[in-house]
Ligand code: FES
């Protein structure tokens with residue numbers, strides 16, 4: 001898992017000004033709520049007084065009040081009120097990390113890291129979202145009892161379609177991959193992907209509805225950062241499906257996936273639910289496979305798997321991950337777990353670059369390969 005990327009926190013309608021929402025992300029807890037103007041606020045959940053959970057507290061005006069002794073924190077994470085010393089300004093160290101937020105596609109995202117704005121990897125921009133001639137299904141989320149990188153790799157993997165999705169009209173992917181090795185293209189610095197022609201035949205009635213089974217199709221996937229996956233199925237110039245998965249690593253064995261599904265045909269809204277059903281059926285086939293992978297996390301060394309030509313996009317994804325590890329952005333799981341229950345820490349926010357005096361240390365990170 002990596003800091004310094006945008007992560008989905010919750011669907012827009014899950015975050016309100018009425019009550020805070022406690023969210024586990026990157027194996028840490030944050031609290032999300034809206035201020036009086038409706039802007040989403042995401043703070044580290046651990047109160048720096050004596051470790052209360054802000055997520056169990058109350059929203060008071062634009063602040064969140066800790067459930068334990070009522071200290072209040074504003075949208076910048078600064079403590080504005082300490083009930084037992086109501087006439088004294090809270091000390092400078094009375095602050096928690098506050099993460100930049102963006103609300104887009106019906107999702108609230110937070111930038112979980114300390115990079116200044118100009119250096120931040122961007123949130124993936126879906127050009128087709130809201131564009132004329134495109135229809136987007138309502139965004140929704142589902143959980144996967146698996147490590148998020150396994151899920152992204154599954155999305156970058158063409159060769160499984162024939163076996164995991166036998167009714168989806170891709171019976172000859174293996175043959176196609178023998179004839180046309182995958183050409184991985186790069187869109188540095190945030191990812192790589194491919195588009196691959198294949199012969200779609202033998203689709204079930206349901207997936208024929210989606211356009212499969214009518215000859216030559218182009219399909220492909222790309223990743224953007226560690227946790228965004230984009231897949232395209234192009235049946236023809238006028239018939240395309242576009243799917244974007246914003247993945248939230250909850251912990252090392254659980255992922256919440258925010259799914260946006262678009263199309264530039266079958267634009268009638270009445271088709272939405274049918275398409276959601278078909279997509280969830282396909283996703284269900286992936287879920288049972290990905291949840292059963294051993295080990296849960298992708299191995300650290302490619303020598304611990306036997307990768308082939310068809311796995312090139314996965315190797316490439318891992319090279320990008322290695323690059324971000326070299327930047328010092330990878331969370332050190334062993335060291336984090338060794339202090340679990342004994343010491344609290346927080347994902348560093350941008351203010352740590354400019355302000356001193358943080359009560360909690362930053363989460364342990366690998367120093368780079
Ligand atoms: S622990 Fe939060 S106010 Fe005391």
Ligand SMILES: [Fe+2]
Pocket residue numbers: 154160161164165286
């Ligand atoms: Fe799949």
